[in-house]
Amino acid sequence: MEGISLGYIENYREILRGKGLKDSTIKQYLSDLGEFLYWMAKYKDSFDINTLQSLTGQDLEAYVKYLSNKSVSDATFRRLVTVLTQFLKHQQVQYLISQKSDR
Numbered sequence: 001m002e003g004i005s006l007g008y009i010e011n012y013r014e015i016l017r018g019k020g021l022k023d024s025t026i027k028q029y030l031s032d033l034g035e036f037l038y039w040m041a042k043y044k045d046s047f048d049i050n051t052l053q054s055l056t057g058q059d060l061e062a063y064v065k066y067l068s069n070k071s072v073s074d075a076t077f078r079r080l081v082t083v084l085t086q087f088l089k090h091q092q093v094q095y096l097i098s099q100k101s102d103r
Contacts, residue, residue: 008049009033012090032083039066052091060084 009030016026037047043062044051063084067077 008052008091009037012087015090029083029087032080033087035080036063036084036087039063049091055088060088 012033013026013030016029021029040047040051040055040063043059043066044055064081067080072080
């Protein structure tokens with residue numbers, strides 16, 4: 001996803017900067033979001049703002065299942081879910097994501 005400029009991602013980057021987060025933290029968060037956008041492009045054939053705003057709880061549970069099938073540590077899994085949850089709150093996307101690691 002690097003090199004792709006999406007307005008909603010750029011806006012979120014500025015929000016994170018405004019919170020005083022370190023550049024390295026922001027870079028990690030945006031990388032985590034890139035993982036989600038990659039999945040969304042494959043799962044929904046798009047990662048535009050309309051697709052993002054139309055996600056359902058079922059879609060997000062599919063993403064959690066996707067993450068569960070990857071070889072990531074529990075800490076990484078929790079970070080990915082937390083970053084996505086905060087991003088979706090910022091985008092005012094209605095969601096239901098379980099942060100329990102019952103993979």
